[in-house]
Amino acid sequence: MTDTLKIGNVSIERTAALAPMAGVADHAYRLICKKYGAAYVVSEMVSAKGICYSDRKTAELCTVTDEERPMAVQLFGNEPDFMAEAVGIVLGYRPDIIDINMGCPVPKVVGTGAGSALMKNIGLAAAVTEAAVKAAGDIPVTVKIRSGWSADTVNAPEMAKALEAAGASAIAVHGRTRDMFYSGESDMNVVKAVKEAVKIPVIGNGDITDYRSCSEMYERTGCDLVMIGRGSYGNPFIFREIATNLRGETYEPPSLEKKMRVMLEHIRLILELSEKCEELAMHEARKHAAWYMNGYYGSAKFRGRCYQLSSYNEAEALAAEFIELQKSRGLNNA
Ligand SMILES: Cc1cc2nc3c(=O)[nH]c(=O)nc-3n(C[C@H](O)[C@H](O)[C@H](O)COP(=O)(O)O)c2cc1C
Known part of the structure; x- marks a missing residue:
C-alpha cells in the first residue's frame, strides 16, 4: 500500500516526511532527503518576530524551491499579531503549508513564551493559530506539538482539539514532554490519543529509525503520516526504505x-x-x-x-x- 493524505488542498504521499531540524535540515539536506523519497519536508524554524523585523536570515530560511515541494515553512512565536504579519511575509515565498512550532524545548525559545511553552497556555496557542490561519487564506496551517510540558501535565489531545477548533489543518506530535528534551523514549500512546481526539490529519513523530519502527507508528497509532528527524542523519535512504517496503517491494540497502x-x-x-x-x-x-x-x-x-x-x-x-x-x-x- 501507499496512498496519499490531504492537508488542506495539499496531497502528500503516505510514506514518511522529514521533520524540521534547526541547524540540520537546511536546503541541501531537504534536497537530499527528497531525492531519496521524503514525502514532505519542513523548513528549519524561523522566528515570527525576527521576520517582521526583517531578519537578514529570512530569505535563507524561508525559500522554497520546486524540487522540495510539498514543503512547509515553520514559524515560532507567541504573539498573534506578529504571527499574522509573519505569515503574510512568508506567503511571498510560496510555501505549500505553514507550520507553527509549539514543541521546541530550548530555553532561548521557551523563555520568550514560544515553542513548547505554548503547551502550558492552550488559550494563547489557539489564538496564535487562529491569527495564522486567518492570515494564510487558502494555505493550510499546521501545528507541531509535544506530548505536554511535563510527565504530570500531558495534554497533547486537549491541545490538539483546541488547535483544530482554531483552524489548524493537521497536527504533528512528538511523543516526548518538554521536560524530556530528547531523552527517554517517545510515547506512541500519546500520538494515538491525539489521533482519537481530532478529525484533522495527525503526523506521528519520535524515534523512527527504520521501516519497522515506522510501520509500528502507523499500526499502533493510526496516524496519517510519519515524520522522521534524527533517523535521517547520514541516512536519507530511510525514506526510500520505508516507501519501498510500504509498496510491498524488496528494499536493497545501499552499499x-x-x-x-x-x-x-x-x-x-x-x-x-x-x-x-x-x-x-x-x-x-x-x-x-x-x-x-x-x-x-x-x-x-x-x-x-x-x-x-x-x-x-x-x-x-x-x-x-x-x-x-x-x-x-x-x-x-x-
Ligand atoms: C538538531 C535538532 C533540531 C530541531 N529543530 C526543530 C525545529 O526547528 N522545529 C521543530 O518543530 N522541531 C525541531 N526539532 C525536533 C524534531 O523535529 C523532532 O520532533 C524530534 O527530533 C523527534 O523526532 P526524531 O526522534 O525522529 O528525531 C529538532 C530536533 C533536533 C534533533
Whole structure:
C-alpha cells in the first residue's frame, strides 16, 4: 500500500516526511532527503518576530524551491499579531503549508513564551493559530506539538482539539514532554490519543529509525503520516526504505560505496548553496560527513577526522580511505 493524505488542498504521499531540524535540515539536506523519497519536508524554524523585523536570515530560511515541494515553512512565536504579519511575509515565498512550532524545548525559545511553552497556555496557542490561519487564506496551517510540558501535565489531545477548533489543518506530535528534551523514549500512546481526539490529519513523530519502527507508528497509532528527524542523519535512504517496503517491494540497502557517493553529493550541495567560502562551508558539512560513516568499523576515529575537514578534496580522499578500510575488513556491504 501507499496512498496519499490531504492537508488542506495539499496531497502528500503516505510514506514518511522529514521533520524540521534547526541547524540540520537546511536546503541541501531537504534536497537530499527528497531525492531519496521524503514525502514532505519542513523548513528549519524561523522566528515570527525576527521576520517582521526583517531578519537578514529570512530569505535563507524561508525559500522554497520546486524540487522540495510539498514543503512547509515553520514559524515560532507567541504573539498573534506578529504571527499574522509573519505569515503574510512568508506567503511571498510560496510555501505549500505553514507550520507553527509549539514543541521546541530550548530555553532561548521557551523563555520568550514560544515553542513548547505554548503547551502550558492552550488559550494563547489557539489564538496564535487562529491569527495564522486567518492570515494564510487558502494555505493550510499546521501545528507541531509535544506530548505536554511535563510527565504530570500531558495534554497533547486537549491541545490538539483546541488547535483544530482554531483552524489548524493537521497536527504533528512528538511523543516526548518538554521536560524530556530528547531523552527517554517517545510515547506512541500519546500520538494515538491525539489521533482519537481530532478529525484533522495527525503526523506521528519520535524515534523512527527504520521501516519497522515506522510501520509500528502507523499500526499502533493510526496516524496519517510519519515524520522522521534524527533517523535521517547520514541516512536519507530511510525514506526510500520505508516507501519501498510500504509498496510491498524488496528494499536493497545501499552499499558503502553508494553511501559515500551520496555523502559527497550532499557536501557538494552544501558548498554550492552556501554563500560562504569553501573552508567555512565545510564547517557545515563536517557533521553530515561524520553521520554517513556511523556504524562501521573504525567509524569513531573517522568521525573525528571528519571534524577536521576543510575542503571537498579532503572529504573525497577520506571517503576513499574509509571504503578501503572496510574492504580490508571484508565489510563493504555492512
Ligand atoms: C538538531 C535538532 C533540531 C530541531 N529543530 C526543530 C525545529 O526547528 N522545529 C521543530 O518543530 N522541531 C525541531 N526539532 C525536533 C524534531 O523535529 C523532532 O520532533 C524530534 O527530533 C523527534 O523526532 P526524531 O526522534 O525522529 O528525531 C529538532 C530536533 C533536533 C534533533
